[in-house]
Amino acid sequence: MKPLREMKGMIIFFVLLAVVITSSFFVFMQTGPMGIEERFSHAVGLTHEDEHEDEGASGLSLEGNPVLYVIILGVLVVICILAYKYGKF
Amino acid sequence: MAHIHLEDGSFSLFWVLIWWTCALVIIGIVLYLLRSKNKPDTRMITIAAFLTATSFAIFQVSLPFFGGVHLNLTPLIGMLAGPYIGTLIVLIVNILSAAIGHGGWGLIGANVLVNVSEVVVAYLAYHGLKKVTASLFYRAGIATFAGLFIGNIVMILIILVSGIQGATQSTSMTLVGLSGLAAVNMGVAVVEAIITGLVVTYIGKRRPDLIGGGTS
Numbered sequence: 001m002k003p004l005r006e007m008k009g010m011i012i013f014f015v016l017l018a019v020v021i022t023s024s025f026f027v028f029m030q031t032g033p034m035g036i037e038e039r040f041s042h043a044v045g046l047t048h049e050d051e052h053e054d055e056g057a058s059g060l061s062l063e064g065n066p067v068l069y070v071i072i073l074g075v076l077v078v079i080c081i082l083a084y085k086y087g088k089f
Numbered sequence: 090m091a092h093i094h095l096e097d098g099s100f101s102l103f104w105v106l107i108w109w110t111c112a113l114v115i116i117g118i119v120l121y122l123l124r125s126k127n128k129p130d131t132r133m134i135t136i137a138a139f140l141t142a143t144s145f146a147i148f149q150v151s152l153p154f155f156g157g158v159h160l161n162l163t164p165l166i167g168m169l170a171g172p173y174i175g176t177l178i179v180l181i182v183n184i185l186s187a188a189i190g191h192g193g194w195g196l197i198g199a200n201v202l203v204n205v206s207e208v209v210v211a212y213l214a215y216h217g218l219k220k221v222t223a224s225l226f227y228r229a230g231i232a233t234f235a236g237l238f239i240g241n242i243v244m245i246l247i248i249l250v251s252g253i254q255g256a257t258q259s260t261s262m263t264l265v266g267l268s269g270l271a272a273v274n275m276g277v278a279v280v281e282a283i284i285t286g287l288v289v290t291y292i293g294k295r296r297p298d299l300i301g302g303g304t305s
Contacts, residue, residue: 003223005221005222005223006222006223006224006227008221008222009218009221009222009223009224009227009228009231010222010224010227012221012222012227012231013227013230013231013282016230016231016234016282017279017282020234020275020276020278020279021276021279023272023275023276024155024272024273024274024275024276024277024279025276026272027269027272027273028155028273028276030269031269031273033155034157035151035157036094036151036157036158036159037094039270039273040093040094040095040270041095042266043263043266043267043269043270044095044099044248044253044256044258044263044266044267045253045256045257045258045262045263045266046095046099046253046255046256046257047257060150060151060152060153061150061151061157062149062150062151063149063150063151063159063190063191064149064186064189064190064191065189065190068188068189068190069149069189072145072185072188072189073142073145073146076138076141076142076145076146076185077142079138079142080135080138080139080142083134083135083138083139084135084138084139087131087132087134087135088131088132
């Protein structure tokens with residue numbers, strides 16, 4: 001049997017999980033599927049201009065400019081490699 | 090995860106300046122506190138670099154839940170880097186995100202405040218929960234829920250206080266709309282809580298010195 005202290009954490013986590021899933025599913029059923037920009041504009045009372053993002057087969061898509069995303073991410077990866085190599089880790 | 094997805098011009102110039110000033114004051118305090126330390130911690134700089142790259146990478150990816158949402162791992166940043174370094178990380182991630190067209194430049198100040206609240210609350214909850222549970226997964230998961238919940242509250246407050254230029258509805262309708270948005274956002278917090286819990290648990294097994302005490 002798991003110690004009471006660990007059970008307490010598990011109970012709190014799963015209660016939160018249940019409350020959050022139930023409330024978000026309830027709201028989602030009322031509003032229907034929307035992209036995040038569209039959902040935001042709708043929530044604050046702005047008209048949304050549809051900017052369709054390309055989705056892959058996985059349904060994932062990138063926000064912002066993909067070329068700049070790759071360049072900046074590349075620079076960050078180089079910084080990480082240098083920090084890992086020369087820093088005390 | 091809580092992020093003001095509005096374009097430049099949504100807030101008036103007055104409120105853009107107010108939120109930028111608040112963010113800069115916080116960043117100034119953080120820099121002062123970090124500089125007052127005797128020696129820079131090179132290990133923390135390495136962790137910060139990894140967290141910045143990871144958060145930036147994941148922040149731009151829209152996941153196919155509830156029509157499209159994204160994670161930003163701010164609670165994980167709070168747990169691993171702490172509130173001071175975490176504040177600088179969210180500033181950099183917000184600037185880089187605006188640079189690629191995800192979020193307006195004028196909204197960086199407001200978004201930094203939202204993300205800093207997530208970092209700080211997650212950090213405090215993660216450490217405060219030591220007395221409640223020894224499990225790293227549940228501590229990190231609950232702290233993630235707490236951080237993202239407060240982040241959503243701060244986001245709603247900032248928008249309500251600022252007002253939206255060109256909006257065609259009353260403040261009470263905006264509150265209702267944003268509450269619904271926050272509820273959907275919190276649904277995604279489930280994914281973020283599980284990911285954060287698993288990452289913290291893994292690090293706890295491999296490098297327990299990086300995340301404080303606890304069991305997996």
